[in-house]
Amino acid sequence: MSTREDLKTAIINGKRKDVKTIIPELLEAGETPVDLLEKAMIPAMSAVGEKFKNNEVFVPEMLVSARAMKEGMKLIEPALIEAGIKPKHTAIIGTVEGDLHDIGKNLVATMWKGAGFEVIDLGVNVPPAQFVDAIKTHQPAIVGLSALLTTTMPSMKTTVAAIREAGFDTVKILIGGAPITQSYADEIGADGYAQDAGSAVDAAKATLGAA
Amino acid sequence: MGVKKNKKIDMATISGKQILINALRCQPTERTPWVPFVGVHGGALIGVNATEYLQNADHIIAGLKAAAERYSPDGLPVVFDLQIEAEILGCDLAWAAETPPSVASHPLDEDYDLSSLAEFNVGKGRIPLVLDAVRRSKEAFGEEIALYGLLTGPLTLALHLRGDDVLLDMFDEEEAVPKLFDYCADVAIQMVDAYIDAGIDVIGVVDPMISQIGPEHFEEAVTPALNKIFDHIRARGALSSLFVCGNATRNLEVMCATTCDNISVDENVGMVELARIARAAGKSFGGNLQLTVVLLLGETDDAERDTVRCLDQAGAGAGFVLAPGCDLPYAVKPENIEAVAALVRDPYKLEVARNLPDKDKNDNFDDIHIPDYSKEPAVIVDVVTLDSAGCAPCAYMVKAAQEAGKAFGQPCEIREHKITGRDGLGYMTKLGCTAIPSICIDGKEQFASIIPARQDIVDLLQKATLAKV
Numbered sequence: 001m002s003t004r005e006d007l008k009t010a011i012i013n014g015k016r017k018d019v020k021t022i023i024p025e026l027l028e029a030g031e032t033p034v035d036l037l038e039k040a041m042i043p044a045m046s047a048v049g050e051k052f053k054n055n056e057v058f059v060p061e062m063l064v065s066a067r068a069m070k071e072g073m074k075l076i077e078p079a080l081i082e083a084g085i086k087p088k089h090t091a092i093i094g095t096v097e098g099d100l101h102d103i104g105k106n107l108v109a110t111m112w113k114g115a116g117f118e119v120i121d122l123g124v125n126v127p128p129a130q131f132v133d134a135i136k137t138h139q140p141a142i143v144g145l146s147a148l149l150t151t152t153m154p155s156m157k158t159t160v161a162a163i164r165e166a167g168f169d170t171v172k173i174l175i176g177g178a179p180i181t182q183s184y185a186d187e188i189g190a191d192g193y194a195q196d197a198g199s200a201v202d203a204a205k206a207t208l209g210a211a
Numbered sequence: 212m213g214v215k216k217n218k219k220i221d222m223a224t225i226s227g228k229q230i231l232i233n234a235l236r237c238q239p240t241e242r243t244p245w246v247p248f249v250g251v252h253g254g255a256l257i258g259v260n261a262t263e264y265l266q267n268a269d270h271i272i273a274g275l276k277a278a279a280e281r282y283s284p285d286g287l288p289v290v291f292d293l294q295i296e297a298e299i300l301g302c303d304l305a306w307a308a309e310t311p312p313s314v315a316s317h318p319l320d321e322d323y324d325l326s327s328l329a330e331f332n333v334g335k336g337r338i339p340l341v342l343d344a345v346r347r348s349k350e351a352f353g354e355e356i357a358l359y360g361l362l363t364g365p366l367t368l369a370l371h372l373r374g375d376d377v378l379l380d381m382f383d384e385e386e387a388v389p390k391l392f393d394y395c396a397d398v399a400i401q402m403v404d405a406y407i408d409a410g411i412d413v414i415g416v417v418d419p420m421i422s423q424i425g426p427e428h429f430e431e432a433v434t435p436a437l438n439k440i441f442d443h444i445r446a447r448g449a450l451s452s453l454f455v456c457g458n459a460t461r462n463l464e465v466m467c468a469t470t471c472d473n474i475s476v477d478e479n480v481g482m483v484e485l486a487r488i489a490r491a492a493g494k495s496f497g498g499n500l501q502l503t504v505v506l507l508l509g510e511t512d513d514a515e516r517d518t519v520r521c522l523d524q525a526g527a528g529a530g531f532v533l534a535p536g537c538d539l540p541y542a543v544k545p546e547n548i549e550a551v552a553a554l555v556r557d558p559y560k561l562e563v564a565r566n567l568p569d570k571d572k573n574d575n576f577d578d579i580h581i582p583d584y585s586k587e588p589a590v591i592v593d594v595v596t597l598d599s600a601g602c603a604p605c606a607y608m609v610k611a612a613q614e615a616g617k618a619f620g621q622p623c624e625i626r627e628h629k630i631t632g633r634d635g636l637g638y639m640t641k642l643g644c645t646a647i648p649s650i651c652i653d654g655k656e657q658f659a660s661i662i663p664a665r666q667d668i669v670d671l672l673q674k675a676t677l678a679k680v
Contacts, residue, residue, distance in 0.1 A: 014382060055461060057425070058423060058424050058425040058428075058461075059378055059423040059424065060378040060379065060381055060382070060423075060424055060425075060428055061425070063375070063378050063379050064379055064382050067379060098307070099313075100305050100313040100314075100315055101313065102375075103375050103423070106375065125305075149310055150503055150507060150540055151307070151308075151309045151310050151540075151541070178457070179503055
């Protein structure tokens with residue numbers, strides 16, 4: 001008989017086939033989807049983020065865990081919706097205008113999803129106006145801006161300015177990417193910065209004042 | 212460390228190119244060779260944008276000539292663009308003004324059908340213009356400067372073709388992934404042959420994505436493809452270098468276990484660690500001047516400090532090549548690159564840089580008291596030097612001041628302050644000396660670096676004396 005711990009281990013190890021067999025077993029045995037999510041699946045992705053931060057696993061391992069998590073979510077999502085369970089936070093993410101790099105942005109989106117956030121991914125080369133429109137539509141708690149190039153860093157500044165000028169003063173803006181630093185975040189008026197995808201969940205929670 | 216005195220003789224007999232080649236082979240050299248990775252920055256040097264630069268052999272040649280003239284390199288990459296092969300194979304490119312283009316689509320996104328890719332050969336895309344630039348560079352300065360031909364490493368090319376799914380595929384596409392990597396190696400080998408035939412001396416296999424994976428995946432998926440390329444380069448009699456960007460520290464051992472000659476890294480890898488691992492594996496190694504904080508945004512003294520850091524961290528022993536961590540940013544400050552080049556070729560300047568006070572310390576030298584010059588009875592000449600006993604320019608500067616003092620014939624005091632000690636550093640900071648050696652008269656810098664004529668000093672002594680009355 002599988003346990004929650006087995007589910008957690010399967011996600012950490014990226015075993016999506018195991019995830020697909022364990023979840024129905026656990027549900028059959030009377031576990032609730034909410035417990036599976038909060039006591040096995042989110043902690044699994046959190047453990048992966050921790051290992052990534054500590055240089056114990058790398059990008060491929062993180063992606064394969066996220067893929068297993070996604071398979072698991074497919075199985076429990078209908079039940080979560082039926083029970084009226086909503087994600088705790090909504091986040092919008094995108095790579096800023098002029099920059100086409102998406103791996104870092106995808107990893108952060110993955111980790112946020114793994115932490116139970118609803119994530120709206122606007123893709124790459126996203127103009128400031130598109131961020132503003134998406135904020136109007138989705139009313140997120142967090143906006144994540146990514147840039148890989150030193151030459152596209154200034155797009156972050158214009159995007160932050162556009163969001164604030166549009167009157168969204170309370171939405172938390174987080175930035176990240178290879179050339180980005182905390183001091184750059186401070187300089188352009190972003191609310192936070194994450195050094196890597198493993199830190200992105202903690203950074204988001206910190207800016208939201210949540211544990 | 213003392214100043215080497217035999218340098219000029221060696222410089223006259225051995226070309227910079229040979230020094231670099233010797234270092235790449237881990238043979239001892241009289242000085243550290245230096246390879247500024249001028250890519251799109253060549254465009255900035257001649258006033259064209261990156262898009263124009265990377266599509267025109269005349270621009271590339273003009274950019275390289277400008278770099279050769281300004282940066283005194285021992286080696287130069289002819290073109291730094293990791294999208295050349297991908298473009299031919301069907302990736303769409305998005306061009307930019309200040310960076311190489313980016314890959315905007317992945318032809319194997321949907322499935323692994325390698326036969327669906329456009330046929331690769333070196334007569335296609337921008338390769339003919341790159342090879343033209345290689346041949347013309349060879350003719351223009353190929354005797355003095357080693358030419359690097361750069362190609363896209365197998366992991367990075369696989370990512371261009373398949374997208375980041377390739378990282379997931381490494382877990383469960385046991386047949387498709389090795390085939391894709393082997394295909395990327397074969398593309399690289401075509402590049403190697405074309406480059407060597409055109410006159411390239413060193414092949415740089417640039418694989419920045421290596422920093423994103425762990426050692427197990429590296430050995431399983433990437434090592435066989437890399438070794439296929441490196442073995443071919445060796446069989447053709449050329450040298451090879453494996454370039455990575457990002458924090459690839461965990462992969463240094465497995466990178467050094469490949470059959471390349473040299474490993475080149477950026478600032479995310481500790482140079483001390485690389486030096487240790489590379490030397491143990493018998494590889495030469497290079498890097499890792501900081502691209503953004505120092506070369507792009509810093510000042511010349513930051514560039515000098517970082518040069519000293521690289522050289523000191525590389526430590527004693529053969530096989531080190533000084534280079535930026537990666538492709539120089541388009542708008543990098545040329546004076547910063549010139550500052551690095553000057554230190555490489557001038558042991559005296561290097562010694563001065565080695566003694567520069569640490570910028571981060573925020574030291575105001577409050578314990579070093581400089582006189583209130585206006586209240587001193589005689590004019591005071593402060594000569595700030597590295598050390599006049601061991602450094603010829605400093606000795607001449609001190610002598611010039613002393614002889615001017617004698618010729619002046621009125622009371623004046625000549626004082627030497629050596630920056631090898633705290634007193635000298637304090638004077639240098641408080642008097643705002645812009646170069647070493649420097650002559651300050653009554654607290655004002657009057658001559659920096661260039662040794663003045665005696666009469667020029669005498670005139671200023673006269674003026675300073677009159678100002679006291």
